Amino acid sequence: EVQLVESGGGLVKPGGSLRLSCEASGFTFSNAWMNWVRQAPWKGLEWVGRIKSKTDGGTTEYAAPVKGRFTVSRDDSKNTLYLQMNSLETEDTAVYYCTTEWAVATIGWFDPWGQGTLVTVSS
Amino acid sequence: DIQMTQSPSSLSASVGDRVTITCRASQSISSYLNWYQHKPGKAPKLLIYAASSLQSGVPSRFSGSGSGTDFTLTISSLKSEDFATYCCQQSYSTPLTFGGGTKVEIK
Numbered sequence A: 001e002v003q004l005v006e007s008g009g010g011l012v013k014p015g016g017s018l019r020l021s022c023e024a025s026g027f028t029f030s031n032a033w034m035n036w037v038r039q040a041p042w043k044g045l046e047w048v049g050r051i052k053s054k055t056d057g058g059t060t061e062y063a064a065p066v067k068g069r070f071t072v073s074r075d076d077s078k079n080t081l082y083l084q085m086n087s088l089e090t091e092d093t094a095v096y097y098c099t100t101e102w103a104v105a106t107i108g109w110f111d112p113w114g115q116g117t118l119v120t121v122s123s
Numbered sequence B: 001d002i003q004m005t006q007s008p009s010s011l012s013a014s015v016g017d018r019v020t021i022t023c024r025a026s027q028s029i030s031s032y033l034n035w036y037q038h039k040p041g042k043a044p045k046l047l048i049y050a051a052s053s054l055q056s057g058v059p060s061r062f063s064g065s066g067s068g069t070d071f072t073l074t075i076s077s078l079k080s081e082d083f084a085t086y087c088c089q090q091s092y093s094t095p096l097t098f099g100g101g102t103k104v105e106i107k
Helices: none
Strands: A003-007 A010-012 A018-025 A033-039 A045-051 A060-062 A070-075 A080-085 A094-104 A107-113 A117-121 B004-007 B010-013 B019-025 B033-038 B045-049 B062-067 B070-075 B085-090 B102-106
Touching (some): A003 A094, A003 A107, A018 A033, A018 A094, A018 A117, A033 A070, A033 A080, A060 A070, A080 A094, A107 B033, A107 B045, B019 B085, B033 B062, B070 B085
Parallel strands (some): A010 A117
Antiparallel strands (some): A018 A080, A033 A045, A045 A060, A070 A080, A094 A107, A094 A117, B033 B085, B062 B070, B085 B102
16 A cells, blocks of 8 residues: 655744654655645645655755755655755644655656644744 | 636535536646645545546546646536545646635535
8 A cells, every 4th residue: 555654743933943754655665756745724735845756866846935944855765755844934834745746748646645744833 | 836726715515416616727737737635634635637537546426627727627426525625736837836725515
């Protein structure tokens, strides 16, 4: 069974840091492009960032609101995706999901998704 | 950035109703459009990818259509388990963006 399990969420003060993890199983993690998506309270889904597979260059891309503060990384030996979040702001409060990005003929989609981990930024 | 606009933002429907949700992109995205179902406290679930391809295991009452800038998700006969929020997502270019969501509620 393909599964993604996030961990590491919690309460952090503004300006603080947090690292989220996402452990993958049931598929060849090293071949997958991995993404983080978040949902703030009462808001829609928002893409955070992506890391490509090492065979596709291992490059990262980020949404403008988090660029320079968040870093997506991966450890293929541990089948684990990470999101390092620094300089956290109250606007970063959200449930954070990791998801696998698949594609056929360059058209990509997210499947599956983890169950999410809640990050609350508050003083 | 490509803006995705969904309508309506919410709707009330009864079991057995035909439901149509629309998604409009701010520029042409060809068929780079996916649909997800999201229930509170659960992981989002892929329903339709590449505008009209049904994800494996998703019931055939779900269908998607459209290309360019205008897309539609249709539920042919609503079941009780379909009450949820539905959102579209473009994969044409980064930043990848989602529509605001359509909440389908019980009438």
